[in-house]
């Protein structure tokens with residue numbers, strides 16, 4: 055899949071499924087690392103949570119937080135599985151999977167998948183008429 | 186007594202009496218924490234009382250460097266007493282806040298304040314030099330911390346507004362040389378949360394200086410004490426002003442950011458990711474990414490060159506730093522900073538309700554345990570989690586003790602215990618509170634200097650000295666996919682060069698899986714405990730600036746300013762001639778005094794255990810620390826580690842032995858206390874059968 059290619063828009067039903075908030079047992083665990091507070095576990099319950107968690111500051115890479123900020127960590131393989139099996143968005147999962155490179159750093163991998171996550175989130179919002 | 190004002194104010198709220206104690210009686214304990222512990226030991230006969238008992242004594246202590254040009258030590262205040270926050274035992278504990286309160290207290294003529302008793306009605310204390318008045322706080326009770334301070338400023342200064350044309354000389358009946366000033370008084374206040382005796386009630390000074398840990402806001406509330414205001418116009422005698430100025434120039438020229446290039450984040454040239462401002466001291470480093478959002482300028486505690494905080498155009502988050510700026514993490518910056526302000530207005534300690542607090546509540550809601558139809562009923566608007574509406578409602582409930590707020594005002598851990606969830610959630614790690622009910626900070630399974638120091642003490646240590654060098658900076662670069670910015674061996678060399686009296690022992694910084702239980706790690710912990718108790722909490726060099734081991738401003742060696750700077754400023758101000766090692770010995774003495782107070786409260790080695798998840802749930806995320814593998818220093822990834830229960834118990838044996846404590850009980854012994862000239866402390870332990 056090329057860098058800029060959008061995923062096909064989901065149907066309304068599919069978008070609803072992708073955007074739903076999942077239950078406690080289905081959550082994805084993430085970690086926010088900051089210099090002041092150390093490591094803190096976060097629970098990700100939806101695509102919105104995931105996009106917001108990784109989005110430290112709009113338009114810039116998630117690490118680049120000017121003066122400080124932190125590192126938003128998710129296990130990337132676990133995330134692919136979660137998107138595939140829990141959100142049931144196989145296309146997004148496949149898109150992400152194909153961009154991940156084993157010998158790349160966490161940051162570079164995250165940078166390469168973040169636009170796709172954002173695109174999917176925006177698509178779903180559009181389909182569901184959400185601002 | 187250069188640097189000291191010579192007297193400590195002792196205020197009895199029950200009888201509305203004021204006395205002074207001569208500072209020289211306690212000078213051997215340096216200042217701040219040391220003097221606070223020594224006074225507490227003498228003043229509280231029964232150390233097993235509740236923190237809310239009127240006989241509990243709270244000390245607010247300055248340092249001989251407060252109010253002087255000593256970098257980062259000019260404006261900090263150490264707070265001690267029995268604290269209601271530690272779980273399950275309400276240990277004698279400590280907190281500290283920055284700003285300018287301690288400097289003003291010195292200018293008023295005092296090295297500290299000792300508070301005892303309980304006022305019969307809401308009271309605030311008005312100190313203007315030698316005048317000390319117990320004022321009626323009926324009109325202030327119920328007000329938030331910001332409004333309280335504004336009312337007191339008006340009351341003391343007599344000017345009705347802050348507009349320049351109305352600004353008056355505050356003591357206008359005095360001459361210029363005997364006390365006129367345009368300074369506003371420095372006020373420390375509690376909010377509604379403290380008034381309701383919350384165990385997570387904080388003391389707030391100005392916008393963002395908080396003594397949060399310990400629950401001293403609740404203790405003030407239990408004493409009907411709303412605020413203390415101080416206005417002082419005296420000066421501090423400095424033994425050698427020339428040496429002080431020279432020392433300040435020395436530290437600036439060699440170890441601080443370059444004012445020609447204040448954005449300096451060297452040596453990592455990666456966008457603008459921070460991390461290095463902690464060691465290069467670029468101003469404003471504590472405000473996260475706010476400057477992306479609106480104009481802001483650096484701000485700091487009195488006389489601190491680091492100026493790690495910021496004042497923002499909107500006022501949101503002004504002067505806030507550290508955990509409060511990520512309190513409602515994951516939300517928009519504006520909401521995050523608004524939340525920080527809100528918590529500070531309520532006078533709520535941000536840390537226990539921040540990420541690990543509200544996240545836990547939301548997880549319980551998702552399990553159906555909390556909520557309108559949950560096992561624990563609450564109308565908290567969980568559907569608005571992530572928005573201001575949720576955090577506003579949560580803070581209001583805690584502050585007013587309304588509904589679920591009554592449980593949460595006791596702290597999340599005690600609430601979880603009441604709900605019957607504590608054991609299971611500490612075991613699974615859903616609730617990450619490794620020691621004494623305090624939130625997990627740096628990882629207790631890997632960077633063990635942090636949890637070991639915490640469990641041997643009374644709280645989360647919150648001491649970043651080693652942490653920047655041996656974990657955070659390599660962590661950042663590794664996660665960014667860059668080559669490590671600093672070579673592990675170079676860092677370990679620089680850190681180990683500085684750790685007098687154990688200098689040269691590099692194995693103290695080997696955080697490999699086996700070495701974390703070693704005798705070397707005993708020395709790491711002992712060094713940190715002694716250093717913190719003396720230089721950091723008694724002399725009160727700020728944790729964000731001291732100690733300094735590895736400093737890229739000081740090329741080519743990158744060696745930091747510890748252990749040279751600590752005695753340099755202290756001696757210039759006081760005229761004494763103590764060495765760094767002397768300071769460490771005093772720190773050891775203070776540490777043993779604290780340990781004795783905990784023994785008198787019933788501390789036993791069996792209590793010094795972490796929450797089960799630390800031993801049972803492997804670390805899930807990458808976590809890099811310095812470690813020697815096959816003869817080579819590396820940044821090792823501790824992902825997947827747990828702490829070994831038995832090995833940690835054996836490590837405790839080694840630590841107790843090293844200190845000369847009883848390995849059966851973990852308590853100090855007569856021999857070790859007498860060696861530290863604390864025979865009188867051993868007497869009390871013996872009398873109470875705790876030795």
Ligand code: SF4
Pocket residue numbers: 257258283284484485486489490491492493494506727728729730
């Ligand atoms: S480093 Fe920051 S918190 Fe510490 S004294 Fe300086 S300004 Fe205050």
